[in-house]
Amino acid sequence: MxxxxxxxxxxxxxxxxxxxxxxxxxxxxxxxxxxxxxxxxxxxxxxxxxxxxxxxxxxxxxxxxxxxxxxxxxxxxxxxxxxxxxxxxxxxxxxxxxxxxxxxxxxxxxxxxxxxxxxxxxxxxxxxxxxxxxxxxxxxxxxxxxxxxxxxxxxxxxxxxxxxxxxxxxxxxxxxxxxxxxxxxxxxxxxDSVAEDCDSEAQASVYKNRLLRKGFFGNTLVVTRPLVGDSLVPGTPAHQHAETERDAFQKAIKDSLGADNTGGVLCLEMDFAGEKLEDAVLIKQIESKIDDKLFEYTEASVRENILVAFNNLPSGLVKTNDSALFGNSGEAMREMKRTYWxxxxxxxxxxxxxxxxxxxxxxxxxxxxxxxxxxxxxxxxxxxx
Known part of the structure; x- marks a missing residue:
């Protein structure tokens, strides 16, 4: 206790x-x-x-x-x-x-x-x-x-x-x-009684924002065969030329995706089997890892608690989207207003x-x-x- x-x-x-x-x-x-x-x-x-x-x-x-x-x-x-x-x-x-x-x-x-x-x-x-x-x-x-x-x-x-x-x-x-x-x-x-709920709602927004800004969401993954061979000795003219070619290739890939690319480009080199082009270059879009259903439940829960703290404010009076406002009949809206008054x-x-x-x-x-x-x-x- x-x-x-x-x-x-x-x-x-x-x-x-x-x-x-x-x-x-x-x-x-x-x-x-x-x-x-x-x-x-x-x-x-x-x-x-x-x-x-x-x-x-x-x-x-x-x-x-x-x-x-x-x-x-x-x-x-x-x-x-x-x-x-x-x-x-x-x-x-x-x-x-x-x-x-x-x-x-x-x-x-x-x-x-x-x-x-x-x-x-x-x-x-x-x-x-x-x-x-x-x-x-x-x-x-x-x-x-x-x-x-x-x-x-x-x-x-x-x-x-x-x-x-x-x-x-x-x-x-x-x-x-x-x-x-x-x-x-x-x-x-x-x-006072829902301070943590207010903070939870704010932190949920911060979390999603960080995933979008700093996570892999929106990035493009480009995987190619090694562009600089293992047989080349570092520091030699041949190795430097290969490095320059690699930088030019990666820049061309990024430029081809456009300046409005949501995230960025991650270039990875690894060995592939096969001789076809699709076996030599792989381009993959990294999808979001945000669990919308989890956030939907959490945000709905804290939202309800917060509205109760404000003298049981009916959720239909809080204009978050069109359905919340217009999804009720005119009489239902009037009754909510009378109740909250x-x-x-x-x-x-x-x-x-x-x-x-x-x-x-x-x-x-x-x-x-x-x-x-x-x-x-x-x-x-x-x-x-």
Whole structure:
């Protein structure tokens, strides 16, 4: 049992004395690793894009599309919502930077990259008052780590923070941290349970690519009788002439196959019996050794696991080929969309609540509330990521 438990991988959040933060896994690189696994897996990347689309629906209407929520970054509300949705889908959490004006109203807000943020030290009440922001956590320098106060919109709290910072001109604002795993310091990624499946899908592509690029697949094997006789003494004019003739012959063979030859030409010399031309020269195309059936089973298996991780995304909604999309009846497609719209209700409601919460405290947009428009047609879904 002990040996078994050692083999079971677990994401840990140890305290990092060098950076004064809770590390996100032993190497403090969990968010980056999960994001890379998603991007390397065509299924995970497609599934994430579709789930984000279902959280956003068809958008929040023309007013939301025109609303700027961060002037310094020219960030519109629609783009902000997409940034929040992306982190909720992939990391199951999000860090949002909020700036206030002197009237204690939200002046602007934007999403901080999840991989940049770590939680600072907790007090006796298990409350962490700071979020540490750094672009590189592998070997961070203290001078590169920026500490920002955790979100608390109360006037009294903001006053104390502004005073401690040395005035409004030095105040860094606050960070609203949303964690969908409330019992954990950091949320587990959407693909945490299928990380190896994402990697398996990526490695299958790498394996096939290496076979095609570096293997014998696509090469032409040319076998001839020895072009330089054993009786010739190396270094003599006769031997050098024979070597030159061999090089010219092999070059002619390669040129005859054309510049577009998929692989290359392998020339082999060996003794043949017989006097006919076909007994003296053999040309053979080397075929692929890729077991398509094996990969078909493996890729289908990991693909199904990954889709389950994304809130049971129906495979018919993932546009991998025409048959996957159009092989179902119109009613079947509509039912899959209805089902997945329900499957993503929690995340969509959370996204909407975050946006409306910030808009309600905003200096310029307090009267605006949004609600995502439901997806009604396949054309509403962007499969490209």
């Amino acid at each position: 002990k040996a078994l438990l050692i083999e079971v991988w677990k994401r840990l959040t140890p305290w990092s004395k060098t950076a004064d933060v809770y590390a996100n896994d032993i190497d403090n690189a969990y968010p980056e690793r999960m994001d890379r696994l998603i991007n390397n897996s065509v299924t995970a990347k497609s599934a994430a894009a579709i789930m984000v689309q279902y959280l956003l629906g068809k958008g929040y209407g023309p007013e939301a599309d025109a609303t700027v929520v961060n002037k310094s970054k020219s960030l519109k509300l629609a783009d902000f919502a997409a940034d929040v949705a992306d982190d909720l889908v992939k990391q199951r959490g999000v860090f949002i930077h909020i700036n206030y004006n002197a009237l204690y109203q939200v002046a602007d807000f934007s999403v901080l990259p999840f991989e940049w943020c770590r939680i600072g030290k907790k007090d006796s009440n298990d409350y962490a008052g700071k979020v540490a922001v750094c672009k590189e956590w592998l070997r961070p320098k203290r001078s590169d780590i920026e500490l920002i106060d955790v979100y608390n919109p109360r006037k009294k709290v903001i006053d104390a923070q502004v005073e401690k910072a040395g005035g409004w001109e030095h105040y860094k604002g606050q960070v609203l941290y949303i964690n969908m795993d409330t019992k954990l310091i950091y949320p587990l990624s959407r693909i 329900e499957n993503t209700t929690r995340e969509r409601n959370l996204l909407t609540a975050i946006i409306n919460r910030l808009l309600g405290q905003s200096a310029d947009h307090s009267s605006l509330t949004v609600e995502p428009q439901k997806l009604t047609d396949d054309a509403d879904i962007d499969y490209t990521g």
